[in-house]
Amino acid sequence: MSELSTKDLSFYYTKDKSILKELNLAFERGKIYAIVGKSGAGKTTLLSLLSQLQSPKDGHIYYEGQDISNINADHYRSCNIGVVFQSYNLLPSWNAIENVSLSLDIANWKESDKKTHAKMLLEKMQIDESDMHRAVHQLSGGQQQRVAIARAISYNPSIILADEPTGNLDKATEKEILTIFQQLAYEEDKCVILVTHASSVTKIADEIYRL
């Protein structure tokens, strides 16, 4: 059974313009997937469907064999799936520890464990102790993306979805971030799904789905 799959998935915003048509895709743990396609092909729309921000117009999405329309959307998004964005989407005046702890609030973690867990993840993402306490808007783009990844994996989801996660980063920083995704897939058995235009990102994918 795939970790995540689509069955005849179709979507449109307005009936006269189909965006996704009878899409059948399968995503496994321990692998990296790249979703590619020209601008407007529906890549971000697909991520919003996979993360239950929108619902299919037709067809199904299955998480561990269960139709996600039967799973509580808040629970699914705060436990099963972690999302990383091109623009990081962190709370700029909060520090890194607070940004990571916030997602643990949603997952109902005990207060005493949150800070320790957030710090452990940030250390793993190579954020220095002193930087953990600075407002994240003072950090570099690469550091902010590492904080965003720490946040996305904080509640140990099996799936990481990322929309152009290296779009705002220089080549050297992109490489560091891609190494993190490789570690998540191959050392932690996550299912990593990356939407991208960049050939440097598709190069690390085990499978490429073109929309």
Ligand SMILES: Nc1ncnc2c1ncn2[C@@H]1O[C@H](COP(=O)(O)OP(=O)(O)OP(=O)(O)O)[C@@H](O)[C@H]1O
């Ligand atoms: N909220 C919306 N309402 C109506 N149409 C939308 C909405 N969001 C996206 N679209 C349209 O749906 C199509 C797919 O958009 P989407 O953002 O999924 O494409 P994409 O492949 O991610 O594009 P890009 O590579 O430029 O980010 C586009 O034609 C877009 O204009």
